[in-house]
Amino acid sequence: MNTDKIYAEAIANEYAPKDTSKVIALKKLDRKAKSKANIFAYTFGIIMALVFGAGMCLSMKVIGDGSALMMAVGIIVGIIGIIGVSVNYPIYKKLLENGKKQYAFEIMQLAKEISEKVE
Template identity: 65%
Template sequence: MNMDKIYAEQLANEYAPKDASKVVALRKLDKRAKLPATIFTYTFGIISALITGIGMCLSMNVIGGGSSLMSVLGIVVGIIGFVMMGLNYPV
């Protein structure tokens, strides 16, 4: 009989509405406030890494036909990508 009562109380506690504390509410608010910045940071980082990769491919003559103009363009594009990666940290 006592085990039935304990089991019933456990079930009732599991499905009863829980009161959220102020700490939990502040954590949710903090996470929601930081979400746009996190999304921007990851997106900007991925884009800058792709730009750097395109510059590296151009400078190593993997794409672009192998001309010296494309190699120079690849170096410039790669440097732009590295600068974007460097700017991602302070932003």
């Protein structure tokens, strides 16, 4: 295997003129199809992890007045956090599937144009 040749081709590809407007458009469409699901998953996951942590702190009497009522509230809040974290991934998959369905035709059409142009 000639690594010098591979390295030289990689550098030459960086400087070669490119007609990548369609490739860039394809990447943007792909990012757009996935962005709603990613934003939701990160935001919801972080919030639910914080809710879970707050519930743990309440139930272990780290925050709150340390009464039995606060411990019960902490357990309930912790369970809500656990449920939220648990359903985050299935919701993400569903949102991702919907995003892909929404942009599937445009992405497939653009990918077909790019692949036909290469041949």
